[in-house]
Amino acid sequence: MIETTLIGSVPNDVDIEKIIDEIFLYTSIPCWPQIPKRSFKEHMCVQYAENFPGIIVDEEHEKIFLDEEKFELELENFYQNYIDKNVNYFKISPEFAYGFDKFVVYAKLKKINKVKLQTTGPLTFGLTVKTKNGKAIFYNEQYQEVIINHLVMKTLWQIKIIKEVDNNINIIVFYDEPYLAAYGSAFTAVSKEEVVQTLSKLINETKDSVEKIFNDKIKVGIHCCANTDWSILTMVENLDIISFDAYEFFDNFVLYHNEIKNFLNKDKFIAWGLIPNTEKVFNETKESLVSKLNEYISRLTTKGIKEEYLKNCVITPQCGLGNTNYNVFHQVLQLCKDFNNFF
Template identity: 35%
Template sequence: MTQFKADAMPLLIGSLPMKDHGEATRLILEFTPEIPLWAQLPMYKEEGMAYQFLPGMPGFTESAEGKLFIDETGEDFDAAYLAFYEEFLAVTEAGKDLDTSRFSLTPETGKGFKEFLRQVDLAPGGFKALKGQVTGPFTFTTSVPDNSGKAIFYNEQLRDAAVKHLAMNAKWQARTFKSRQLTPIIFLDEPALAGFGTSGYITVSRQEVTDALNEVMAAVHEEGGLAGIHVCANTEWDMLLDSDIDIINFDAFSFFDKFILYPDQIKAFMDRGGIIAWGIVPTANVEDINKETCDTLAQRLETQMAQVEELGIDRATLLSQSFITPSCGTGSIDLDAARRVLCLTRDLSKRIRS
């Protein structure tokens, strides 16, 4: 695992409740100047969790009613499927440029990414890393249906194509950041993992999930990047702690009691250099956002970190392997609340580091 000093720096999750990518990027650079990320603005359909990474997938279809699905019944699907894998091999084995491939974001889906690079390149520097994100393979394949309405996760051909599509996009982001001599951090956003292990996914095996995650992570690692995972509710944390992930981002505000149920795995994860991204700043409830202060959150985090220290991890090590984050993105709350979340994240990080 690549050793990176997180040092309790502030880190954000991608979504913001804004319309202007320039303003959103400036806000991000203001509150997280050391490790900024590109903004996802979900008020644009092209920046929704599924849509943003669907272009380039064979059979991608948008109906007149706006329904998104993979249509494998069309007469041109077989040719499109073959072309997809030919381009995948061209990129991975023949040196085709990822920038000009189907795996990069399009002008419609990548406005936040393009604006981010523009502002980063104009900035005076001082960055420790750059952060990007993809929709995680489990969330993507369980939320995108085929033409019959069944999630493409259950179609091995389509699942494989989707995982490779996401892996190559993550690789492209990491390579783009690396070209600026900065460490790439790419998060896999996996809200659907909150449902893993429940009756809704009873036929899904742990191996299928970890294989998909590890394939995307490997693409990031090949570019010298750090791969993180963001789950905004509870999940089977041992599955992630035992995976190839470098950074685990969880909702520490609401679900620390569930996370700490895996002490041996947490200790092993930290011992091999893993980073915990503490999603301690609430985002789900505006009342909580307005009620909490830097003092109350610092108190809560201190209590939680003390429990992790009891596993045999000293404070200096814990801080060097910690980020401070919101519990989730802020795309679904109002802008004033979102700004407060960003402010609390920055100020709490300063408090913890002082």
Template identity: 35%
Template sequence: MFIPFITTGIGSLPHTDAVAACTTILNSFDVPFWPQFPRLSFRELMIPQFSEGIPLIKIDTEKKTIWVDKDNYESATKFLESYTDDFILPVSEDFAKGLYTFLRVMEGIYFAVLKGHITGPLTFSLGLKDNNGKPVYFDEEIREIILLALKAKIRWQVQQLKSLAQYVIIFIDEPVLSALGTSSYLGVNTEEALRLLKETSDAIKNAGAISGIHCCSKADWSLVINSGAGIISFDAYDYIESLPVYSEEFTKFLKEGGYLAWGIVPTTDAINNENSESLKQRFDRGLEILTKTMPSDLLLSQIILTPSCGAGSLSIEEAEKVFKTLGELKEILVESYT
């Protein structure tokens, strides 16, 4: 479906000028995506951004806190009773200035592919606490409400992006996957984690979009592969050696048409010491590692290039270097491998 080495990005940018950010994205990536602006507002952070309209969730923007207040279950009951499989839950411009600006800037242009994103149900429910400081993941009913709400927001988001593109990709952003199995999350059941990921991925596909999962560190990759996502986005700069352990599962994933999104350009201060040539060498080493146990033809034909993670923690100059370097690297890799 995708031309090898096509480029896209992960959500966050350091900008506060939404039009400038969207213009930069349009000029930098093969698959444009709407940006998140964590420096613009607390509401643009991963959990607050998709919290709007979910019962029991409270936000204090002045104190920059978000929590679940369990004292008012009536709203949760009403939500569950009225929920249907076609229910949509919008995100307003106060929570996603980048999305609304993106839609305005791109108006009148019809794209082959656009990309959006949603905070994953595991990251959302494990990162959000109740008024006793306990992650709401461990409350079965609230966990289900969050899953249903995120699915409703996916349906709404796909509707918005579909007006501008033939195909829409939605990445499920799940940074917490790297921490599952550690002492902090021993109570997270693997089967339940997989159910949450699969239902989220299915919601994307049922809405008419292509599902992807982004994890910016090591992970239980079998869990990610079995989620049903068609694209797996990983940090190929720092963590490529975590993949060969799952080579059999990844090979099956590729043979069934899945794509690997290589986050090969770092979004840490390491970018200041890298350029397209040095990253080409790093890519070659990574490819050598993977081709020992995975088919090189599939790795090189079903490949997307991205930054390693969001660029929101960088300076604008560093972020723009990431994007420029990614484009230069793509040209080198296309010449070398196609």
């Protein structure tokens, strides 16, 4: 069975209520809308930076960095709230996520059984945020630990709010990791083992915390919107969903068919980023995209992957829609509607 959802970001050229209404109407797994063009505070790393020890958000100059002295002063308070699992301390305020509160209002009015939440991943957060001297905080072992703890708590806060709407809603969490595309380049001195270890720790801590705090289980996916070494994600412990840009990068993805086969054999899923997130969407129809999906499935089944594993999936746009306009957004949502329960 096919289900549909979005990656998260949406355009800012129409009222957010109209955007949310269409998300609930046309996707089978609604997700809350991120609006990066509304404010610098909604950029994908800034959005989750609130109450990170030592963080400085300079909205005027659109900069985010870590003040190392401030970090030391605030670290004890951070860890006290983390150890106590004071989820509310890690809230995402409306100024950082205007669409989240609006989404929750809609969720209270509509009967839904699934929701997708999203948080920036530790690799992307840690390689984006730098100290005053320009060094990415991911390369510091202490900072790296705090990054993982902090992002897990940001996720737990989202889950808490959704469970206050309806404790029985099934929750899917995506950690967004565009920086995975930089793995292996001259710009990132991070080993494959370190990436796998970091993401495994993130997901294990997320799932363990959800069980302990909420007595529940969730599905966790990782989204990378560009090209990467896809074998990395197949090695991450307890990862349920690999989300990728199938529209542009399937030819690279299929090279890892052995790893993908082993991943799917463990009752895992693929989120196919099949729908263009640009003006190209107007060149596509349900029929053209179904043909493309069937071609991709056929190419993977010839590699020994069971067809039913590939069809039991999620369809998404290639990536976020924050840099588009409402017309593109609406067309993407129309195609999502066409795919719901297709197989």
